[in-house]
Amino acid sequence: MSSINNVSIPSTDVDLNVMDLQRTLEAHRPIKIGIISVLGVMITLGNIAVVMVITSAVSGWSKNSRYFLLSLTGADSAFGLLIMPLNLCVSFMKEYNGGPDPFCHVVAFFNATIYSTCMYTLATISLERYIAVFYPLKYSSVLTRRRALFLIAFAWVFPPVLLVPISFPAGIIEVRFSRASLVCNPLYSSNVSYSLTLTCFIFFPCSAIMTFCNLRLWIAAKRQRLKLRRHSWGGGYRPKVALRVLLPVMTVYYTCWTPCMVIMLYNAISGSGVPEWIEFIAVWLPTSNGFLNCIFYFWINRSFRRKFHLVLQRLCLGLCPGSDSDSSCVNSVESSVVPGWYGNHSLHERFSSVSSTCTLLTLMPPQTNKCEPEPA
Template identity: 75%
Template sequence: MSETSNGSFPGDGYNLDVLRQLEAHRPIKMAIILALGVMITLGNVAVVMVISSAVPGWSRNSRYFLLSLTGADSAFGLVVMPLNLCVSLVKDYNDGPDSFCHMVAFFNAAVYSTCMYTLASISLERYVAVFYPLQYASLLNRRRALLLIALAWGLPPVLLAPVTWPKGIIEVRFSAASLVCNPTYSSNVAYSLALTAFIFFPCSAIMTFCNLRLWAAAKRQRLKMKMMRMRSRAGGNGPDVASRVLVPVMTVYYTCWTPCMVILIYNATSGSGVPEWVEFVAVWLPTSNGFLNCIFYFWINKSFRRKFHMLLHKLCLGLCPSAEKILGCISAAPVWNNNNSLSERSSSVSSTCTLLTIAAETYI
């Protein structure tokens, strides 16, 4: 095992040089964790400001799923990071497991799992909206949408309940490398692999299948529109929205989550750790997905950006009414022309969850 491997495995010891190295790196790691928490919190506060009110082109179910995603992402900054920063301050490298560390590990894993389940639910909703638009209301009505959200939040605590037991089926120890309380996956290989089988792999399979089908559908739609422009002798090609949206979404998902899952499986099957910074990056990389989701699921949408600018404008004028005269701002809400408003309302069941809608809006 590497000398700088994590301290979550029984019997791990640190010599004086390694302890000094870990202690020197601790402030840097805590600063990175704090910065991530601030970015995630601010980004999701802006998202909540917008989707808590009506957004043109967004269906009710779409807003439910996106609010669920925002809640899961916000939990990174409001729950996971404060708890782990607290543990990092009070736990010593030689401290053994305790009930508080078990609870922190439980909340960490539960938030991570809820985020993955929610991302899979959004992909599934998008898939139904695109390929079954006429049956959407019956296939995914309000009751079923809320049931999916309830499963995304309720299933992880059930699967992860054994982590909360101090003398349960799996051990939990403070990791000096990642500054979190991690389950010792090698202490129960079957349970550790079962978690990946019930959480990561099903969610990844659903997201990959749905987004690949959506990408293919959007590419076909773009090709049809290109042929129509050629027949009408209209020059130029529109942007490749399918690649601009779906490729980054899937790339970011696998980049953020795969290293953590690979290390989990490696630790469970080999009982060995990984180098200090490899573990730190792999453990905390999924939290950055909470900030990047704000960009890929919200900021790329025109309706969201317009609504955010309008709310920000109202907030600025409310805090400083004199700014309107000084800056010559217009306090009226942005004007939506009839063509854009009609296209955004009628283009799809959910503009955020339908790539064909995004493509159509781009060409208007």
């Protein structure tokens, strides 16, 4: 009898703890849904504004740069238009059971695919920027249009191929719906080797490329600052461009993606979970990168802001088509946005790059330089 009591008491305590945990998760669910919804709206609106601008020509950006940025915008938009609605649908419409769930496997596959595509796209943008700055005369031959499109296609095609086992309910890895993060997540501890393979093929190579390219750009900008100072060319300004673009990009990238990867590795190796809010923040933090990219890759660029103002003015004219004075004003703004030297297509392709990186390395004095600095 005593042995029965010794067994029954702990089981009762466990049941009570589980019930308390479930009540806590249910109480916090409206707050989490509100956070996810607000984040989804911000990402969607930000990327709609970006698409409105970069679908037309922006001074200082080559066609290749626009292709890469459109790819990044598509990946970021998928966070708000696909990932969030799918996971919220699971949270609203069904209660997750203990067995395999085909719909949750499909949702987890889309989650992992968009996350991976976004990382690959960020890596390709850093690589394109590196080539544009360090090999400006060879840019058009090294990174042809076909090669640029191949890199973009690779960023969108390779992740689904690598992650397709997640989509099968009876596949090599299990998937569970987490009430803590409101996400269909793979159970990484169910296949440790596959989970480690994903990090080796996705997170680590993308992080290495981004770190190498942006660190080289930052060092080059720092050297250029010293050179301009020695020649009294007022070089104190240009390093601010590098600090305002390169350091925030890398800081935001690692801040948003590292916690998610750490939890993934921790779950795969130890088989244990983490506290509720830590899991929620770590899982949804990468999606916030989709909104912050709009700031660091677009809004910080003066040419982009000018073009955005022009697009807004055109929209206002569309709503009020009878204003001739506004039309002449728009035309004058448009003529001032695109400098005349950009009419040379070959020079434009060689010297244009993401975030106007020609301002980061300038081999000519400011008074004869064609790459004008772009203040915030």
